[in-house]
Amino acid sequence: MILRVLFLGLYCVFLNSSVVKSQCPCETKQLCEPVKNTTRKEVFMFSLHDIKQTWSRFDWTKVTTVIMVGYVSPQLMCFAHKHDARVVTIGSLPVNNLTNVDDRKRWISSQLKLVRDNFLDGINIDFESAIPHNKPDLKQAFTDLVNETNQAFKNVLPNYQVTVDVAWSPLDHDRCIDNRCYDYPVLSTVSDFLFVMSYDEQSQILGDCVAAANSGFYKTLTGLQGYLKYARIPPNKLVLGVPWYGYKYQCLNFDTKTKKCEIAKVPFRGVNCSDAAGKQFDFRVIIPMMEASTSKRIWDKNTLTPYFYQKNTTSGEYYEVWYDDPESLSLKYQLADKIGLRGVGVWNVDCLDYGDTPSAIKWRTKMWNMVPKYPR
Ligand SMILES: *[C@@H]1O[C@H](CO)[C@@H](O)[C@H](O)[C@H]1NC(C)=O
Ligand SMILES: *[C@@H]1O[C@H](CO)[C@@H](O)[C@H](O)[C@H]1NC(C)=O
Ligand SMILES: *[C@@H]1O[C@H](CO)[C@@H](O)[C@H](O)[C@H]1NC(C)=O
Ligand SMILES: *[C@@H]1O[C@H](CO)[C@@H](O)[C@H](O)[C@H]1NC(C)=O
Ligand SMILES: *[C@@H]1O[C@H](CO)[C@@H](O)[C@H](O)[C@H]1NC(C)=O
Secondary structure, eight states: OHHHHHHHHHHHHHHHHHSOOOOOOSSSGGGGSOOOOSSSOEEEEEEOOOOHHHHTTSOTTTOOEEEESSOOOHHHHHHHHHTTOEEEEEEOOOGGGTTOHHHHHHHHHHHHHHHHHTTOOEEEEOOOOOBOTTOHHHHHHHHHHHHHHHHHHHHHOTTOEEEEEEOSOSOBTTBOGGGBOOOHHHHHHSSSEEEEEOOOTTSSBOSSOBOOOSSOHHHHHHHHHIIIIISOOOGGGEEEEEESEEEEEEESEEOTTTOOEEOOOOOBTTBSBOGGGSEEEEHHHHHHHHHTSSSOOEEETTTTEEEEEEEOTTTOOEEEEEOOOHHHHHHHHHHHHHTTOSEEEEEOGGGSOOSSSHHHHHHHHHHHHHSOOOOO
């Protein structure tokens, strides 16, 4: 009997090792090996387009992880590993499947297979759905999903990276931001770190329904303090995420004195006014808009971010654009260092112009120069 079991065991090992492994697409086999260091600081960059001219021009002395959003690129995998940077996939299970143990298992297996087959370094879990206070089963199921993903990945390779995207703050005025009542403290213990999305901070506007900063310095600080003090998450479990995009708002009323731009009431998850009234624009689009604008760049001392407004002389209508630039971003990067966070990250790295015009080179150099460079 014992022999038989032993034989079966060996047979399984034999079967496993005989499964056809996908071929390493890099110049050398070593380049297909996932990055090993699991404690170093992070420059965590979300990329939305598999364009070689774009990703080859990132500052690879700084990037530590690239999240490939909507694509999987073997070429980028080899390129990133050559620069000792991780490449990870991104995904989540729909909220309706969360409590189904079999759906979770199947989803985790498929993600793990994708990562192994493509020699990636892990996964970023981008869930973002609402989990109301009165749904503790959903809250638990999301924690389970993250824990089970982390366990499954680490069982295969301890240095696989599993991370979770979270709202700019765990709480605001005793409410969960965007109705995302997740178990943040536990999520931080069952993953490598949380990526704090310190943007879309106007997703639920409680006061005056007016245009405001996408990533205000003090709101960002309050959110981080919420994670550190209220949720009691250690700083090395948090990466500060900043936007390389902004919002353009059409003003229903514009106060030329205060520059207050009243916006349409577009509700989001139970709040009547939100940034859904605006439209997102990439940094590379915003700069020429700013240079051609009525007001040019205005520095807002209350949020430590820039904005500008534009008057349509035909219609008399005003637009206001709130965004981040090298100056406002550098303050946030410095803040991350000052409070000892795991690092910084950007949504998204393709918002810059990676072309050859002098203006493209000037602006992307300024933007990348502000990004911290951590030892590795
Ligand atoms: C989610 O649940 C639906 C309905 O049961 C099912 O058809 C679908 O395959 C599930 N999706 C995943 C990813 O498990
Ligand atoms: C995570 O999963 C492991 C293994 O199943 C389990 O022992 C542990 O209690 C789980 N942790 C949490 C916080 O649920
Ligand atoms: C939001 O709008 C609804 C419908 O117009 C209204 O009944 C409700 O009082 C508003 N809520 C707040 C907080 O203003
Ligand atoms: C300005 O307003 C006019 C009249 O409403 C409109 O046709 C035009 O497209 C607007 N221009 C811009 C740049 O929005
Ligand atoms: C990981 O990288 C950090 C930063 O360079 C370094 O201090 C640490 O020793 C490295 N850890 C390992 C296990 O190589």
